[in-house]
Amino acid sequence: MKLKSLFTTLVLALLIASCNSNKKENSSQLNTPNTSGDIKIDNIKLLGNIQILASDSLEGRGFARPGNRKAQALIASEFKRLGLETVLETGYIQNFNHTYKGKRRQRMFPVKGKDKNDVNVPDTTLVGGNVVGMIKGKSNKIIVITGHHDHLGIRNGKIYNGADDDASGSAAVIAIADYFKNKTPNHTLVFATVDGEESGMLGSKHLVKNFPLGKENIVLNINMDMIAHNDKNELYACGLFHYPNLREPLTKVNSTINLISGHDDPKNKTQDNWTGSSDHISFHKEKIPFIYFGVEDHKDYHKDTDTFETINQEFYIEAVKLIIQAVENFDTDLK
């Protein structure tokens, strides 16, 4: 090999190496995939809950619709079965109002014969409901674990069941509460399935702004939205670009799933930035650190085919076990 070409090869190799390391910083493997951890959960109950939440009888859990209220009641009854403490005087359900005005009102609830400027379109106020429960820890510092129970409802006569989005996160909230129910964690764990995510993160915004235990006590939000459907065995943990000190606890999880960081750097044009894509944004806006667990968009995303039948059951169970370990590690490591 001539010296010049050796030099060129070296420069090229260095360039490639530096490109790779840049790429790694933006999106890197966090764990060493191995056998799954020693976490015992009730798989049948987990799958039963996602199946019920995504069933046709809940009519796609549209915001403020009867099927959505059925979902709230179902989750509240699960919290009760597990013996979770209530955080609110009203029980497990935290109701809130959302008023649609003008153009938005007209789009959501069309009025015939409206005038040009929508001035004869009346405001419409709908009532949403978060479901909130708690396991008291040794400290009053809080980790809030969230998923959203609302979805798109019925559109053009089709039920949008939202099994992955986000019956998966909601059933996972219940399973994680079940795992911790007879333990005393270091942090107080608040479990919340929030409402109105698909309408603009309404429920999580309300929860954070009206947090019954004082939002200054929240040290972390762990949000799950779409954790049951992936063919590549990949789950993303988004948020480390903003909160790099949260990396270490995630590297220690034992799982067959590839846990990957990313989707959080606004300058990385090769990936969508998920910082504002789900309820963790309501915490991030209040400077509360978050980790968001989710999968890449898939063929059934926001389609009427996002059903219990199209999720990956084994992947889902393994994802919940992975996230439980993450909660345990954060509970141990965070001060």
Ligand SMILES: [Zn+2]
């Ligand atoms: Zn979602």
